[in-house]
Amino acid sequence: MRAKKKLPKTKQTKKAKAIKTVPVKETAKKEPPKEIGIFLCSCAEEISKTIDFKSLTNSLQSLKDAETAPLCHLLCQEKDLDFLTTTIEKGKFKKVIIGACSPQNISKVFEKSFREKNLSPDCFEIVNIREGCAWVHENDSSGALNKAKALFTSVLEKVRNSEIISTRKALVESSAVVIGGGIAGIAASFELAEAGVKTYLLEKKPYIGGIAAKIGRVVPTDDCALCTAFLDSNNLEICRKCLYRSRIDTLENLTIITQAEVKKLNGSPGDFSVSYEALPRYVDTKKCILCKKCEDVCPVGDIKEFPYSTNSRKAIYLPSPQAIPRGYVVERELCPPECRKCEEICPTRAIDLSQAKEAKEIKAGAAIVATGMEMFDASPLKEYGFGRYANVINQVELARMLDPDGPTLGIPVVPSTGKPAKKIVMIQCVGSRDKYHEYCSEICCIFALKHANLIKDTTGAEVTICYIDLRSHGNFEKYYTEAREKWVNFIKGRPSEIAEDPLTKELYVSVEDSLLNQDLKVPADLVVLSSALIPSQGTCELSKVSNLNLNQYGFIKEYYGKNRSNETESIGVYVAGGSSGPKNIPVSIAHAGAAAAKAITAIKKQEALRKLKTAKVNDDLCIKCEICIKVCPVHAVEGVFADESPILLTKPPKVNELVCVNCGQCSAYCPTGAIQAKNYNRESLFAQIEGILKNNPISPKIVTFLCLECAYAAMDLVGLQRLNYPASILPIGVPCAGKVSMLDIFKSFELGADGVLVGGCQTCHFKNGKELMTTQVEFAKSIMEMIGIDKERLDFFITAIADNRKFLDKAKNMTERVKKLGS
Template sequence: MIGAVLIIGGGVGGMVASLDLANIGYKVYLVESSPSIGGKMSQLDKTFPTLDCSMCTLAPRMVDLSRHPSIELLAYSEVESVKGKEGDFRVKVRNKARYIDDNCTGCGECSEVCPVEVPNEYEVGCGFRKIIYRPFPQAVPSIFTIDMDHCRKCYKCLDACKDIKAINFSQKDEIIEINVGAIIDTVGFSLFDVSKVEEYGYKIYPNVITGLELERLINASGFTGGEIYRADNREVPKKIAFIQCVGSRDIHNGVPYCSRVCCMYAIKQAILVKEHHPEIECTIFYIDIRAFGKGYEEFYDRAVEEYGIKFVRGRAAEIYKKGDNHIVRYEDTISGKAGEYECDMAILANAILPNNEKMAEILRLELDEYGFIKSKGLPMETERKGVYVAGVAQDVRDITDTVAMSCGAAALAAGDLASERGKLVKPKEFPLEKDVSSEEARIGVFVCHCGSNIAAVIDTKVLAEYAKTLKNVVYATDTMYACSEEGINNIRTAVVEHNLNRVIVAACTPRTHEPLFRETIQEVGLNPYLFEFANIREHCSWVHKDYPKEANEKAKDIIKSAVARATLLEPQKPEKMPVTQKAIVIGGGVAGMEASYQIARGGFEVHLIEKKEKLGGIFNEMYHLFPDLDPKEIVREKIDKINSNKKIKVHLNTRLEDLSGFVGNFDATLSDGSAISAGAVVLATGGNEWKPNIYGYGQPNVYTQLELQRLIAEDKISDKEKIVMIQCAGSREKYRRYCSRICCSEAIKNAIDIKKKWPHTEIYVLYRDIRTFSHQAEEMYLEAGKLGVLFIRFDLNERPEVKDDTVSINDTLLREKFTIKADKVILSAAIVPDDEYESLSKMLRIPLSSDGFFLEAHLKLRPLDFTSDGFFLCGTAQSPKDYVDTMCQAVGVASRVSILLSKEEIEAEGITSMVNEDLCIGCGICESVCPFMAIKVVEKDGRKKAEVTNVKCKGCGVCASSCTMRAITMRHFTDDQLIAEERAILEA
């Protein structure tokens, strides 16, 4: 058994799995075929539905991965062969020749002198790159690569690199042999060649482009610097058409399945276009809008209500040129009219295709008819033991679901190798911290261009020169991307060469990047709290983009105030606390059971708390599960696994009554009076089917889909009945905006079950959009139609009417009103949060989102974490999910928990409050307002005084701002520091 894992594919899935496993305590080899990690996510401008900058969330993780001591990054490499078995695989990896040695500093001078340009793959062929190149400025590793297929061997690059001598034309491919205990395949995907759909004119008409090409066009770091213009005349378009399902849901030209992400990224792109140019008209031509994820339906609504984006239901038939513009021919299936839409640009949403053939052959894995890797058991498991899969290699997924599944694959690999945890790794070591307390401040200021996000509005070179004039600033410079590997190295070098003892980065937001820069200065001997962030992107270049003069002046003021505060910064010494290596899992449904089992597999004790008399949750009420699973058998198997693992203690008929403590050290009181301790708490509390108060529910012939399952199982349907199913019953309404995600698939699955058992039944599915977003669900949708299930579309403003045994509906496609005499009416009722979510939220001080489900730390990259350390979530606790996605999260959360529990001790936040007991009168206001229960009033020498538990304190400052006696001060935000900052601004 070898405590190392091979991960194939360096996109977001491979990166997440690598970091999780390395942080749990395993050696990781990450193999990426291209010169840099980052995958498709690195090419995106923003991510939906939060519109976070994609690179801003990704780049810090790329750098974290590159400098993690337990991760060996093998970029520009390919797996050649895999031999062996679970626990002991022997792998050969071809490290392709870059013709650049590892001593490359990434300065770029070689690229500047290279005379040859070719289409840039990173810019999807729209821009150009040199023969000697780095894919993008934040690339990791930041080493350049020579494209020998196009190199003319002029050797100008050799002259440019004569000092470093990193260019090596004699370099050859190298075969590396590694031994690992497990393998995770996260190879990602490719995109459908839309030129195969000849009627759209891609590559014929220059203004017909793909969605990924538009991402690069919009991106401030892209080939146009974020300027949106037509390719033929470089003019800003007046009208843009977005054409959906190009190659997806197309049995003739493409693939029959839905590509899952296209609706949402088209909506996102239309919103971004409108934010750049509100005057541009954006029209999206679609079949069904599949806004099924958390926050997605609300995002769709915003596109319509706030941005005025138009939606036309119907697949575009053709795009042809008319003068300087294009005509989109279409049929609006709602109005029934054929139309022609004149536009300046057309954006094609091309299908996502698996990219598995080569690796499936090497790993000896079976593919399905579309080329996805077949799962066995859990979604991450393959037919070969010890080999796991995540992301689009298994099925089409968005970033959120890919991240959760990648965590799940990491958890399974970690469980296999639990006995070897920590044996091949060593903790990261930092140099001895310099004592700078007696030194005068020597401040370095680094002004980031952030591509053109900042530099398009603010003159960063002028700003750097201004910083040099400020007191205590001994070094200042501008840098293209401070967060890139090259930028980080430049900061380290400057600290050493200029003996800096304070560092300021003027860039974007500390929310995503501050930990990265703190660790950077710690690597060269400075206390991490001697770092200061000046946000000149959100506060200047973004909000004042139309007023560059004023934005530049404001940026100067922000840097001046940052320098004044940095001068007074002091080192902080965070406390260290031991970790109780046990977990509490709340909720004994399938998610809670699987999470408990996987955490226990990793070697940690688990207390599983279930409020009912038996495990299984809502699955105990189900009889048949999409696509073809037996829920009762699933429950039996999971209970057997729970019972077989001695590390799991089950508490039935039990609730959590109280929880105190902090991350790594929680003390829980249960309703049976017992007390337990744990280091982590997982919420797997599930959801419920809503009991409707609409569509006649309560009448003897009106049921929910869950109740219909029981009728099918008990043969309580006759062969000639008429059954009407009404979708979105309680979902996608003003009072409940979200889509319940599983209803379309469940309705279609139930309809197929009925038609197969009673073929003469008439089934009508009344819907607004059919959201069968997995390839299995889309197959079932097609099968249902072949079996004779009729689908009738309705609009929200003309809902079906149920009266006794009749259902009236206005069919928007046929534009006729029908009345159906129904023997049974089945409501696809909303999935709603459990009744106890609100009380748990208050008890645990963890947030709920606007839809009533628990609010994760970050929808895309931290979907299984809370912002409060030590708390985690999975399954329907986060939002409605089907069984597959629930299992991905349930297994994935075990990985997140294991990162915490694998540590002997943890370090608390250094920014905490401190109480001056001479001023404190023990009034208790601070205790009442603290959201983290970090401060409380205690008796000291017969007098009441406030006392802070530093490991619970998050440094929010609420207590300090509430104290009437000014007895509380925040470390790192002292009165002197804040006053200095304010004076600097007022003096400006």
């Protein structure tokens, strides 16, 4: 063995030798403080009597970045709530997880308390261990405990992956715009202006009033249609005056713009832009004194509203005696190009024939759409001869005849002869409740009854009404009673044909009277069709230049017909009157007033504070396929298109943060995952799925995605009733069932789920969630068959809160089915 060479002794080595070696104790590394706090509430032992809190606490203490706080008994009450907020105030935790009752039941209590202490209301998540666990698994304490552990682990993953939600202040424009100057548009404008809101009323025609300006007397008051109620500020009294006497055009906060064609409506809540084209009127209504001199010298005359009209007008004319704006209008295309007689004779120089159309824009904090409705052109019903037989007209034409200021000065005439009509037949439900329009137009029966009574009062002509059902609901029944008393004839049956005598032009209406069981041929010199009321042309045109959606019948789609019928799917844009469906005048005015009230509420805030809990696009992943633009229910995803092509994106789309509702539908359909919902992105959801399944001894394990609207609430109500279902149902809340994609479904199976259940709402709060969910589930099932997974392991259900037992039944049935298939 080789001897070690001795080192020479030096002063340094002597010194080193003199040092006494002391063993160093290894000190444990100090762990960083845990940023997530877990607070458990026993709910006065309502939860802890089923779930073993000692075992649950031991399990939660093993989590690496979360610390369990001392047990509380009533976290929603002042003492424990103060303990919770004080602990956060001291900076001990940045985020907290609260194990208590349902978040849908208690979230607002915590949010309010946090705001009072100037804490972020977004720093907590709630684990539903009462309605969603303890109360529904009272007979399965082991299952309840294991499910509670899984729920906490899942929510912890959500908290770990969550981002801070910032807020943004947005100024609200102090003005409003109303599109459409019919009875509803006038009512809405009046309410807005009276409330001190600067209001712009845009009307396509040269005057306001819509259909109501043409139909003379109306129900239920049997007087003129154009009445307005306004506040007499001197006497603090509500007065009723017609448009002519009220001079609504002189209201301080109201600007009426006629002959305005809307070209674009876009923007965000509180900041809308309306681009329109102002066509020339050629007459300054502020200068016009209605002297009629221009009309007297106009060489272009004998212009008739209808061929049978007994009165006529000139190329420059006053639309009606009550017309607002108060001034003449020139139909310039009828004038000889060189003629300027009206311009030369006008004593106030109100006429300027050199006017041209102009492009203009209005900024507004809210918009109300009141584009109205119109009568269906019945010419496709060949059997009725509308458009072929001169003596077949519709109810609006008859109303014009019955108007004392109308084309026949209040007398219904036979169009082919101009003589007073003696035998009049009215046919109900023409183009309504049939293949053309399946809905009832609601007010056609009242139209017919009112007109029948007026005819009996004015001319005494014989009137027959052919009907399927007479629908004179409520107080309108008096018109039917009155018509019977005046000997109006009623035949229950839909006429099969109208024939015309080519020589005399007399008409014959063939109809089967179902009450008499007899075929009849009723002679008439005038037939009036009660045609369906359909969306106006202006409604269809506006939908093309805005983000407004139409319903299946072509009317403006209401956000929710039951209690948000004044709102559209474009936040901040409201709807009034017949533009969302047929309505009579009283209902239209009430509807308009409600729309105005909502617009006033939005505008008067002056400043909107918006949580930016919105989707975001990753430009690097985006392939500009436009799917997100098409899927978004509120049109929050906006794209920039090439000038030469309206379908070619020039760059990745952006999300309008003031419009997005973070429903997640876009992310479910994005092929690359480029767009993701805030705090519900793919990684976060996958982590929640893994958290709820990992080390979970429950068998079978069924991942249950529940929309946080009705489906989750249905689960809550089952819990509140303490109706038991298996602990196998492992719920994960999502903003909308339409957020759940095939990737989420297959990821659940990959991570150990034995089954997947998806729950959506009967009426989706985000428009298409129900349809998008069913599409994803059905497509996933087809793929499961191809890859050898039994499709019975996947299912969905649709429910409303009132029908919460659908969730209960589906939970039980799904568990039994998956058990039979095996874990």
